[in-house]
Amino acid sequence: xxxxxxxxxxxxxxxxxxxxxxxxxxxxxxxxxxxxxxxxxxxxxxxxxxxxxxxxxxxxxxxxxxxxxxxxxxxxxxxxxxxxxxxxxxxxxxxxxxxxxxxxxxxxxxxxxxxxxxxxxxxxxxxxxxxxxxxxxxxxxxxxxxxxxxxxxxxxxxxxxxxxxxxxxxxxxxxxxxxxxxxxxxxxxxxxxxxxxxxxxxxxxxxxxxxxxxxxxxx
Amino acid sequence: xxxxxxxxxxxxxxxxxxxxxxxxxxxxxxxxxxxxxxxxxxxxxxxxxxxxxxxxxxxxxxxxxxxxxxxxxxxxxxxxxxxxxxxxxxxxxxxxxxxxxxxxxxxxxxxxxxxxxxxxxxxxxxxxxxxxxxxxxxxxxxxxxxxxxxxxxxxxxxxxxxxxxxxxxxxxxxxxxxxxxxxxxxxxxxxxxxxxxxxxxxxxxxxxxxxxxxxxxxx
Numbered sequence: 525x526x527x528x529x530x531x532x533x534x535x536x537x538x539x540x541x542x543x544x545x546x547x548x549x550x551x552x553x554x555x556x557x558x559x560x561x562x563x564x565x566x567x568x569x570x571x572x573x574x575x576x577x578x579x580x581x582x583x584x585x586x587x588x589x590x591x592x593x594x595x596x597x598x599x600x601x602x603x604x605x606x607x608x609x610x611x612x613x614x615x616x617x618x619x620x621x622x623x624x625x626x627x628x629x630x631x632x633x634x635x636x637x638x639x640x641x642x643x644x645x646x647x648x649x650x651x652x653x654x655x656x657x658x659x660x661x662x663x664x665x666x667x668x669x670x671x672x673x674x675x676x677x678x679x680x681x682x683x684x685x686x687x688x689x690x691x692x693x694x695x696x697x698x699x700x701x702x703x704x705x706x707x708x709x710x711x712x713x714x715x716x717x718x719x720x721x722x723x724x725x726x727x728x729x730x731x732x733x734x735x736x737x738x739x740x741x742x743x
Numbered sequence: 744x745x746x747x748x749x750x751x752x753x754x755x756x757x758x759x760x761x762x763x764x765x766x767x768x769x770x771x772x773x774x775x776x777x778x779x780x781x782x783x784x785x786x787x788x789x790x791x792x793x794x795x796x797x798x799x800x801x802x803x804x805x806x807x808x809x810x811x812x813x814x815x816x817x818x819x820x821x822x823x824x825x826x827x828x829x830x831x832x833x834x835x836x837x838x839x840x841x842x843x844x845x846x847x848x849x850x851x852x853x854x855x856x857x858x859x860x861x862x863x864x865x866x867x868x869x870x871x872x873x874x875x876x877x878x879x880x881x882x883x884x885x886x887x888x889x890x891x892x893x894x895x896x897x898x899x900x901x902x903x904x905x906x907x908x909x910x911x912x913x914x915x916x917x918x919x920x921x922x923x924x925x926x927x928x929x930x931x932x933x934x935x936x937x938x939x940x941x942x943x944x945x946x947x948x949x950x951x952x953x954x955x956x957x958x959x960x961x962x
Binding site: 580581583584585586587588589590592593596597600601674677678679680681682684685691692695696699705706709710712713716717720721 | 804807808809810811812813815816819820823901902903904905908915919922928929932933935936939940943944947
């Protein structure tokens, strides 16, 4: 009989790394999403072009290739990243590109009359965005952001291939030490699923909180 | 380290070999995902509650867990119960199952988008259930689905590098083996990124055309 408790501890450590990666990646993704999403709506051509290039590049190549590029190629041009840094960078930039389109779509989905009302109230571009458009657009973005966060969680499994000791990596360690394949893989599948459920549950309750007071404003 | 064009031309044939396997895996995976998705969508509409609930939960589970771990599961755990699959077959099954749960949603939305009046008209014309599906519902439901389906097939294409983790000799794996032989990472990994970017950009053009041709689907 194998000592499962010790191996379970190993998998829990991996779960912590996965959660850490998901959180840090999400923060970077959120930042990039607003930067690039608003950049695409900018009045300035250069900003629009930069944002579009970023979005198309990171959506067009695979997360896997981006991660390998960050980890194996950047050192040759003088930027050495630890596996964790490379993981957060690749995950955040990749998911950020997808989320940027969500930001753009949500801002564009706000009706013309809201923009006209901003003009009528003599609000500046930034003021209107900050006080009128974004509070409404944020609610539209939230459900899709939740899906993006789950995609990010799932993408973290890839970092195990650049020797970051996340859930998937630890499961491989347990597999090679015990020779049992079913238990470690089934365990981490369930952990991933529970984490995904937590994210969607969290986003749903956040959505309810933010929708408060907006009843009747939008369907 | 400098970019070396001679090295690029030297490794090109190997990479092209990899591209072929990548495309083959994407095509086979797409076919499987289209079939699995239809199966899931139909099972979830089944009047049998046990069936629709079970399939619904399984689909949710597969969608909430990383493809990489699912691939490991198929490739490493199934042999324990006597099912030994070649890497490419295991990879295609993994891709097909994973993306099948996504295409199921596309089918569901497509079928739900057929107006109620069509069902009622079919009933009024005394069509049988089979006739209703083949002559009324499917012909109206399929065209708006095509862009959304194509979108997922492109997403699947970008996930194929994961197959390298279960020893399929696709593009990423070829690049890695070349890189490990010559200790040069810049060219192979960058070329993989370039291949993906070029093929993705082409497929985006194709997608836009499909969207214009078949109309957008509301999701």
